[in-house]
Amino acid sequence: MSTTPAPANPKVGFVSLGCPKALVDSERILTQLRMEGYDVVSTYQDADVVVVNTCGFIDSAKAESLEVIGEAIKENGKVIVTGCMGVEEGNIRDVHPSVLAVTGPQQYEQVVSAVHEVVPPKQDHNPLIDLVPPQGVKLTPRHYAYLKISEGCNHSCSFCIIPSMRGKLVSRPVGDVLDEAQRLVKSGVKELLVISQDTSAYGVDVKYRTGFWNGAPVKTRMTELCEALSTLGVWVRLHYVYPYPHVDELIPLMAAGKILPYLDIPFQHASPKVLKSMKRPAFEDKTLARIKNWREICPDLIIRSTFIVGFPGETEEDFQYLLDWLTEAQLDRVGCFQYSPVEGAPANDLGLDIVPDDVKQDRWERFMAHQQAISSARLQLRIGREIEVLVDEVDEQGAVGRCFFDAPEIDGNVFIDNGSNLKPGDKVWCKVTDADEYDLWAEQI
Numbered sequence: 001m002s003t004t005p006a007p008a009n010p011k012v013g014f015v016s017l018g019c020p021k022a023l024v025d026s027e028r029i030l031t032q033l034r035m036e037g038y039d040v041v042s043t044y045q046d047a048d049v050v051v052v053n054t055c056g057f058i059d060s061a062k063a064e065s066l067e068v069i070g071e072a073i074k075e076n077g078k079v080i081v082t083g084c085m086g087v088e089e090g091n092i093r094d095v096h097p098s099v100l101a102v103t104g105p106q107q108y109e110q111v112v113s114a115v116h117e118v119v120p121p122k123q124d125h126n127p128l129i130d131l132v133p134p135q136g137v138k139l140t141p142r143h144y145a146y147l148k149i150s151e152g153c154n155h156s157c158s159f160c161i162i163p164s165m166r167g168k169l170v171s172r173p174v175g176d177v178l179d180e181a182q183r184l185v186k187s188g189v190k191e192l193l194v195i196s197q198d199t200s201a202y203g204v205d206v207k208y209r210t211g212f213w214n215g216a217p218v219k220t221r222m223t224e225l226c227e228a229l230s231t232l233g234v235w236v237r238l239h240y241v242y243p244y245p246h247v248d249e250l251i252p253l254m255a256a257g258k259i260l261p262y263l264d265i266p267f268q269h270a271s272p273k274v275l276k277s278m279k280r281p282a283f284e285d286k287t288l289a290r291i292k293n294w295r296e297i298c299p300d301l302i303i304r305s306t307f308i309v310g311f312p313g314e315t316e317e318d319f320q321y322l323l324d325w326l327t328e329a330q331l332d333r334v335g336c337f338q339y340s341p342v343e344g345a346p347a348n349d350l351g352l353d354i355v356p357d358d359v360k361q362d363r364w365e366r367f368m369a370h371q372q373a374i375s376s377a378r379l380q381l382r383i384g385r386e387i388e389v390l391v392d393e394v395d396e397q398g399a400v401g402r403c404f405f406d407a408p409e410i411d412g413n414v415f416i417d418n419g420s421n422l423k424p425g426d427k428v429w430c431k432v433t434d435a436d437e438y439d440l441w442a443e444q445i
Helices: 020-035 059-075 084-095 108-118 162-166 174-186 222-232 245-255 272-278 287-297 316-329 357-380
Strands: 011-016 039-041 049-054 079-083 144-148 191-195 210-213 216-219 235-238 262-264 302-309 333-338 386-395 398-402 414-416 427-435 440-444
Touching: 011 020, 011 059, 020 039, 020 049, 020 079, 020 108, 020 144, 020 174, 049 059, 049 084, 049 108, 059 079, 059 084, 079 084, 079 108, 144 174, 174 191, 174 210, 174 216, 174 222, 191 222, 216 222, 222 235, 222 245, 235 262, 245 262, 245 287, 272 316, 287 316, 302 316, 302 357, 316 357, 333 357, 357 427, 386 414, 386 440, 414 427
Parallel strands: 011 039, 011 049, 049 079, 144 191, 191 235, 262 302, 302 333, 414 440
Antiparallel strands: 210 216, 386 398, 386 427, 398 414, 427 440
């Protein structure tokens, strides 16, 4: 039997010249490229494209930058120039007319776009496997960034093939995670989105070993990681959290304003029978009681989740149980998918009755209508309240941003009518004036 080898990741060479600020810029670009599936290589010969981050502070630094650009062109041929000397594009092109693109300092998005033009990211994104697609949901603006804390997963959910493809949980050293977070914040990031396949399992594989950051001991554990991240002075948002008992420790941190009062918990279903078929971990009948307790400690807590309808063996009784559970849980942000078999997933071999496509569609529509009513009612309660908004976009109509209960790309928006004076990355306090099923409208205070 012949197998086709997986296509290689695109490869980028990177030369960073100049001061520590330029180094931080380089790290920001490399963080984005690595997130999109690019490999960073150490030789010109191995690279598909080379990025040179230049220094233009003094003449000797400019001369060194031009020399390195020339060396990269000779050894590789495909060169993108960025950094301080990039503001003198004419001078660079006079000496090296063959450079593919020239951008100035801190122009992260333009550099990454130029790399995309020369070496496109891999397009084999599978949303059932990848948290962030290789090419990015879109090019992440500089004011927020994803912070991946681990790879792989220890669970064996019957609808999922991640463990067979990505392996078991491997937690990143806590010092490395916090160093990356600190670099991102120094480069202008205002919001860190903490992600992994199972965020609350962070550190299980290394028995919560103690690491070090800024000379102080920090355990490789979710609670201690969040405590440390809270010292960076930016929004910290948690995604893909399983409700293990120690998640209860995070709620007081949220109530104290140390991290955002936002939990993304992929419940997937509520019927005990379906959950058992799914082999979901850490889900018990006490979940509703825990949600109630969390909200008593942190009344502003926002809970987002995803669900699957039409899983093999799901009956109308199971589905109605799910709707009743939603009414009780009063979740704020919810997504729903119709079950689709994944090649190699254990669910294919459970021998359960397959739910017909028309029944899946009907249940999906009923689910969405049911949850829309809940979401709309909860957002109506926000009218008249003051919220802090992180601005994502600005045009002549005003500004579009998010408050603490909106993750980028998946949740709602806050439309600021009088926000045309703002710019992306600004944080501003607003008063909510209106709401619909998903979004809020507000005015600057």
